[in-house]
Amino acid sequence: MGxxxxxxxxxxxxxxxxxxxxxxxxxxxxxxxxxxxxxxxRLFVSEIxxxxxxxxxxxxxxxxxxxxxxxxxxxxxxxxKSGRYKLAPELKPGDSLLPLYLGSDxxxxxxxxxxxxxxxxxxxxxxxxxxxxxxxxxxxxxEHIDTNRKNYxxxxxxITPNMRSVKRTHKHxxxxxxxxxxxxxxxxxxxxxxxxxxxxxxRKTNHKVKRVTPGRLESVYTASVKSGGSVSVSGVFLxxxx
Numbered sequence: 001m002g003x004x005x006x007x008x009x010x011x012x013x014x015x016x017x018x019x020x021x022x023x024x025x026x027x028x029x030x031x032x033x034x035x036x037x038x039x040x041x042r043l044f045v046s047e048i049x050x051x052x053x054x055x056x057x058x059x060x061x062x063x064x065x066x067x068x069x070x071x072x073x074x075x076x077x078x079x080x081k082s083g084r085y086k087l088a089p090e091l092k093p094g095d096s097l098l099p100l101y102l103g104s105d106x107x108x109x110x111x112x113x114x115x116x117x118x119x120x121x122x123x124x125x126x127x128x129x130x131x132x133x134x135x136x137x138x139x140x141x142x143e144h145i146d147t148n149r150k151n152y153x154x155x156x157x158x159i160t161p162n163m164r165s166v167k168r169t170h171k172h173x174x175x176x177x178x179x180x181x182x183x184x185x186x187x188x189x190x191x192x193x194x195x196x197x198x199x200x201x202x203r204k205t206n207h208k209v210k211r212v213t214p215g216r217l218e219s220v221y222t223a224s225v226k227s228g229g230s231v232s233v234s235g236v237f238l239x240x241x242x
Contacts, residue, residue: 001240002057002073002220003233010100010232011035012045012127012153018221018233025051034130034154036112036123038098038237039229040083043114045130046227048240054222059215060088064097065208070234073220079230079237081115081207091212097236099207109149115237124152128159207236
């Protein structure tokens with residue numbers, strides 16, 4: 001299947017354009033890139049490899065209900081919210097794509113939501129599981145080496161059973177929570193316009209198709225995912241070959 005060069009692939013290092021990822025792998029072929037992958041039952045991390053140019057294909061513009069526009073090739077295979085798949089030319093207004101909802105928790109840790117479920121989970125623990133090679137045991141502590149909780153790249157994570165660190169972290173969280181609660185109370189008086197804006201954005205669900213427009217021939221790329229499954233690209237999921 002073909003991936004348009006402007007599509008954003010969600011990697012451990014952050015979102016990157018497919019064309020930029022291709023250039024990166026050409027210049028540093030031994031670099032390991034990992035991405036969020038959906039198998040139909042769970043979300044986890046897997047390696048992306050064999051990024052290559054495959055010539056030209058007709059490109060389609062897919063506009064979603066949050067007004068974002070995704071440029072995809074004719075052979076792009078979307079994962080639908082129903083669990084089925086559709087090629088870009090087969091999409092119709094009103095179709096529901098499987099979305100990836102990212103955000104952050106109260107403490108500023110980047111989070112994701114498992115498709116079909118509302119609970120938020122921390123991305124860095126997914127990355128730590130990939131780094132460790134098996135699921136984290138209950139109570140396992142994952143520390144950010146550079147103390148930046150938004151940097152969840154596996155190279156920045158340290159897995160440790162250090163209970164002293166756990167207690168120190170929990171104490172820090174309590175202090176931080178008190179400060180943030182006070183800040184929230186201070187902002188309430190002027191928060192009405194901001195709350196209205198948040199509510200408006202929440203109504204735009206970023207997965208329903210509004211419009212599909214065929215375009216011209218353009219250069220496209222492909223890649224493989226080690227485990228097989230669908231990868232997060234531009235906020236939705238596209239199937240990649242294993």
